[in-house]
Amino acid sequence: MEYVKSTILSDTYDAILTVTEYLCDRTSIYFKKRIPYRDGKLFNEYEYFNYFFERECIGYRFVCNRIIQITDPIEISEIDIAAQSPFEGCRNHLHNAVNFLADRESKDYKNCIKESISAVESICKVIIGKEGATLGDALRVLENKRGLKGPLKVSFEKLYAYTNDTGGIRHADGLFTSNVTFEEAKFMLVSCSA
Numbered sequence: 001m002e003y004v005k006s007t008i009l010s011d012t013y014d015a016i017l018t019v020t021e022y023l024c025d026r027t028s029i030y031f032k033k034r035i036p037y038r039d040g041k042l043f044n045e046y047e048y049f050n051y052f053f054e055r056e057c058i059g060y061r062f063v064c065n066r067i068i069q070i071t072d073p074i075e076i077s078e079i080d081i082a083a084q085s086p087f088e089g090c091r092n093h094l095h096n097a098v099n100f101l102a103d104r105e106s107k108d109y110k111n112c113i114k115e116s117i118s119a120v121e122s123i124c125k126v127i128i129g130k131e132g133a134t135l136g137d138a139l140r141v142l143e144n145k146r147g148l149k150g151p152l153k154v155s156f157e158k159l160y161a162y163t164n165d166t167g168g169i170r171h172a173d174g175l176f177t178s179n180v181t182f183e184e185a186k187f188m189l190v191s192c193s194a
Helices: 002-010 013-030 045-055 073-082 088-102 109-128 135-146 150-163 182-193
Strands: 061-063 066-068
Touching (some): 013 045, 066 088, 073 088, 073 182, 088 109, 109 135, 109 150, 109 182
Antiparallel strands (some): 061 066
16 A cells, blocks of 8 residues: 555656556456445446546546546447457457557557557458458458448558558568557557447
């Protein structure tokens, strides 16, 4: 408790958020029930903190049990729902993307984007039933056999092309300096989750 108190009173904002994540992870092991609050709502520990984050106008929320700088309830919902996919590959890619976006010490927006588009590619492979397909292959099959509309197909192709663009988001690690911003990573995570 002394460490927690010291962190809250004198440490950086990032350290406080890290301690908050740690405490929620630890309490979730011991408390499997929902927490009642004054107005009769029932919360799990993450929802409980999100309630207070929102009430106190803190620009962060728990998403997939990690604190990230996303506050819009629709965006949060899209990510949370997609991250509960019954398909392990998609689910793992989205959890990895959230972890990259949430890492406050070594920001890795490039890999957040890579994992986000990989989640789309993974789910498309499941839909067409072809493990070795690329996203481009899968989109062609979805257009021809499942009625995927042309403009939506083109949108996915352009998002995928963006991840292959100069700057090495998906390729050429170490050859280019990445100038990917938080906003780009957030956009890709939310869009690919949706």
